[in-house]
Amino acid sequence: MGTLLFWTGILHEVVGLSLGGAIALEIVRDGYVGAVEVSREREVVFWFLVAGVLMMIGGRALASLERERPLPREFGWWLLALALLGGLAIPVSGFWLAVPMAALVFARSRR
Template sequence: MWAYQKAGWMLVAIGVIHCVIGLILSWDIVAVWSEAGWWHSIESTDTMHMDRFAVLWFQVAGMGWIALGWLMQQWLQRFGSLPPALGWVLLATGLLVAYVLPISGAWLFIPLGVRVAMRPGAALKPV
């Protein structure tokens, strides 16, 4: 029951870890990007800096998970349970990413997704 009631905070933690690891692993890219002046420095007329693009979207994904986790906690406090479909999406995301990128944090989404999909007290009823 505890893991279910704290599922949003778990996703916030995953997002924070994602952002921190992303910054640590890409610090050299961030430094060059900073030297370029940030503004309009991912794409220019003849160059697309895919490394900077990847770092940007890595951080955007982490911030998205932080926001979704916070929203999940607010939802839990207000309604007491999360939509099971959210759990299935988290599970599918974890399975897909873990399959194509096994050395990653995607594995964290699998138990979280299962926990959200199979909410406490929900009996499995035959169709």
């Protein structure tokens, strides 16, 4: 599951840079410090890219933990809740990718 989350983060970065790369470059060109809060569009791109990095960090940590033991079943419930709440709020989104991750946590926690 951790590996799936890591690669979801990579995908998030690819999509974010594909759609918002020009805006990310504007932020850097404007000196980065204090350059995000000047527009809603910049904030959206910034947080989209930060979310991808957080997924990669979390994915690596979870993959390391999974080598020792299965993730707790509760983790699957949190993922499922995130997928449903996020997916219902933004139906055309990647939130739905968390459903198979939750299913994997549930399947592995039974062993």
